[in-house]
Amino acid sequence: MVMIVAHRGARNLWAENGLAGFRRTAALPADAIEFDVHGTRDGGVVVIHDATLERTTHATGLVVDHTVAELGQIALRDGRGETVPTLEAVLEVFKPTRYEIQLEIKTDALGRPYAGLEQNVVDISRRLGLMERTLFTSFAPEVLETIRAIDPKAGLLASVDRRSAEMMGGVEPMLDRFLALEGCAIAVHAALMQIDPAYFIRRIGGDKLGVWMTNTVDEIAYWMGQPIRQITTDRPDLAILERDGG
Numbered sequence: 001m002v003m004i005v006a007h008r009g010a011r012n013l014w015a016e017n018g019l020a021g022f023r024r025t026a027a028l029p030a031d032a033i034e035f036d037v038h039g040t041r042d043g044g045v046v047v048i049h050d051a052t053l054e055r056t057t058h059a060t061g062l063v064v065d066h067t068v069a070e071l072g073q074i075a076l077r078d079g080r081g082e083t084v085p086t087l088e089a090v091l092e093v094f095k096p097t098r099y100e101i102q103l104e105i106k107t108d109a110l111g112r113p114y115a116g117l118e119q120n121v122v123d124i125s126r127r128l129g130l131m132e133r134t135l136f137t138s139f140a141p142e143v144l145e146t147i148r149a150i151d152p153k154a155g156l157l158a159s160v161d162r163r164s165a166e167m168m169g170g171v172e173p174m175l176d177r178f179l180a181l182e183g184c185a186i187a188v189h190a191a192l193m194q195i196d197p198a199y200f201i202r203r204i205g206g207d208k209l210g211v212w213m214t215n216t217v218d219e220i221a222y223w224m225g226q227p228i229r230q231i232t233t234d235r236p237d238l239a240i241l242e243r244d245g246g
Contacts, residue, residue: 003031003230004239012234015079030236032100039114044068045087051109104137118146161189
């Protein structure tokens with residue numbers, strides 16, 4: 001059965017990457033949660049998608065220019081007083097559940113990996129006993145290669161789209177590099193995958209292949225009918241209805 005992955009804490013239902021949304025998502029019968037992390041000025045790890053604060057909070061500037069404590073005082077847009085959460089706080093929400101955790105390690109505003117961020121997220125996941133349920137994800141192959149060097153058994157998932165393929169010299173060299181990481185799953189943006197779904201299924205293997213984003217009823221129904229590992233969606237409620245025949 002195709003797994004349902006809730007994207008950024010089901011951001012079309014609740015405030016993006018907010019703790020309240022994560023708690024509500026954890027109560028849904030989906031299969032996995034996806035969220036993003038950035039490093040902070042004092043070496044912490046927080047859950048937020050962008051390297052900058054403007055889009056999802058009421059502050060400005062770079063995430064990395066703030067401490068964990070400072071970010072804990074910055075309100076999320078539409079978050080009813082919620083602030084930027086730490087990685088530990090989000091993982092604690094999902095620790096009691098059966099959810100797979102897809103933890104996307106972001107790069108900084110210039111596209112560079114944060115120094116030490118990979119080690120920090122592995123250390124936190126280990127401390128909470130969640131390594132076996134976690135896929136560390138990234139668009140950047142060097143980030144996934146660093147994770148695998150830290151822990152050869154770590155689960156990996158590469159996110160790819162047309163832009164990232166262009167930056168890596170095309171679809172074939174991009175897939176070659178990610179597939180060189182044994183067992184690495186790959187989530188392909190729907191706009192790229194729909195060009196030739198059979199190619200990606202054949203090239204990657206359906207058991208390691210996902211698609212993002214799938215947010216309409218028709219998109220969800222189509223991709224859930226394909227022989228793939230997962231769909232990633234901002235509307236896990238719609239995907240659950242499709243899966244359960246509702």
